[in-house]
Amino acid sequence: MKKALITGISGQDGSYLAELLLEKNYEVHGVIRRVALEDETHRLWRLKSIRKNLILHSGSLESFPSLAKIINKVKPDEIYHLAAQSYVANSFEDEFSTLNTNINGTHYMLAAMKEFSPGSKFYFAGSSEMFGKTVETPQTENTKFYPRSAYGISKVTGFELTRNYREAYKSFASTGILFNHESPRRGFEFVTRKISLAVARIKNNLQKEIRLGNINAKRDWGHAKDYVEAMWLMLQQSKPSDYVIGTGEQHTVEEFLSIAFKHVGLNFKDYLKIDEKFFRPAEVETLLADPKNSEKKLGWKPKIKFKDLVIDMVESDLKNVRDKVY
Numbered sequence: 001m002k003k004a005l006i007t008g009i010s011g012q013d014g015s016y017l018a019e020l021l022l023e024k025n026y027e028v029h030g031v032i033r034r035v036a037l038e039d040e041t042h043r044l045w046r047l048k049s050i051r052k053n054l055i056l057h058s059g060s061l062e063s064f065p066s067l068a069k070i071i072n073k074v075k076p077d078e079i080y081h082l083a084a085q086s087y088v089a090n091s092f093e094d095e096f097s098t099l100n101t102n103i104n105g106t107h108y109m110l111a112a113m114k115e116f117s118p119g120s121k122f123y124f125a126g127s128s129e130m131f132g133k134t135v136e137t138p139q140t141e142n143t144k145f146y147p148r149s150a151y152g153i154s155k156v157t158g159f160e161l162t163r164n165y166r167e168a169y170k171s172f173a174s175t176g177i178l179f180n181h182e183s184p185r186r187g188f189e190f191v192t193r194k195i196s197l198a199v200a201r202i203k204n205n206l207q208k209e210i211r212l213g214n215i216n217a218k219r220d221w222g223h224a225k226d227y228v229e230a231m232w233l234m235l236q237q238s239k240p241s242d243y244v245i246g247t248g249e250q251h252t253v254e255e256f257l258s259i260a261f262k263h264v265g266l267n268f269k270d271y272l273k274i275d276e277k278f279f280r281p282a283e284v285e286t287l288l289a290d291p292k293n294s295e296k297k298l299g300w301k302p303k304i305k306f307k308d309l310v311i312d313m314v315e316s317d318l319k320n321v322r323d324k325v326y
Contacts, residue, residue, distance in 0.1 A: 005076040005120075007031045007061065007109065008083030009054070012185040013125070015046035017080060017228040022053055024232075029074050031067070031083065034058040046185050061105030064112065071109075072116035078235045080123045081109050085151070095150040102154035103161075110165045110173065121172040121235040124162040127155045128179040128220070128246070128287045138220075138290035141177070141244050148284050159242070166240050174234045179220040179246035179289045181227040182309060184316030191253060192221070195260050196313035200321040202271055203264045209271050213278030215253040218286040220246040223304035223312070233298040246289020247302050259310040264318070 004021050008014040009030030021028050035043065044051060057074075059066040061083055071079070083105060085098045106124060113120050131139045132148035147153045159175050166173040186193040191212065201207035222245075230245045254268075261268040294300050304312075 003076045031059045064108040068112040071112045098150045106158040126175040126177040138288040174240040175242040181224045183224040200317035211275040226302040243294040
């Protein structure tokens with residue numbers, strides 16, 4: 001039985017990946033903060049259905065000894081490093097913790113693997129935010145990075161660290177440059193989940209408006225459930241490499257809004273308020289993946305369409321509101 005170790009297992013991607021690996025008969029280990037073990041109901045809600053099948057370890061991305069101890073104990077066949085401070089807006093407000101957690105955490109994971117489990121295969125969760133102010137459209141594995149936030153900068157640094165360990169120490173270390181991927185498990189701070197929950201609350205007369213920033217921003221959106229399969233496929237290859245993962249289709253925030261509100265028989269224009277405080281100091285206007293390489297080499301293609309993703313999120317939050325979860 002293969003063993004996998006996932007950082008960020010309690011997040012959106014981590015929970016879907018854990019489910020996928022369990023289905024493939026892996027022994028699945030996860031790194032979580034101690035506070036999560038003390039409050040499992042709220043902090044591990046995404047893992048509720050599979051919690052009994054997981055082996056969780058208390059550790060911190062800011063502590064090399066804690067990560068080294070876990071990796072030395074587990075000696076996993078595969079390591080999926082997903083944990084990060086991943087909310088872009090927050091990275092403008094707290095650059096220091098974003099850079100410290102994301103860069104050092106990745107370095108510590110790679111160094112611990114090299115020292116205590118050199119045979120492990122390593123996956124690093126890159127981001128389309130690495131491209132930032134895009135120099136070409138669509139973006140490929142060879143597109144120049146131009147990050148526009150501390151988060152984007154931290155991910156570029158993580159990418160370079162991963163590549164360096166691959167080239168300098170012959171580690172099996174790959175990066176997935178994932179474009180925006182959402183789901184009903186998305187955090188409330190992200191615009192897509194903010195929209196789906198607002199739609200559900202407005203439909204049920206619990207909210208009167210939704211305040212957003214740049215609704216003209218263009219993104220390549222997919223479903224997280226599809227994207228974790230791409231992560232797994234990267235570590236099944238004979239050689240490590242880096243892959244752009246996206247749908248190759250682009251939509252605006254306004255389109256997301258329109259589909260979400262229309263699904264419940266409403267017009268978003270009746271409820272939307274543009275608020276300057278939600279604009280980024282340095283905006284990323286357009287991101288679009290060219291996934292040809294991942295399609296060719298991994299045999300991966302997304303299955304869930306944009307409209308179905310939006311409806312999935314809205315339907316989930318309608319149920320959450322009905323059940324008085326939120």
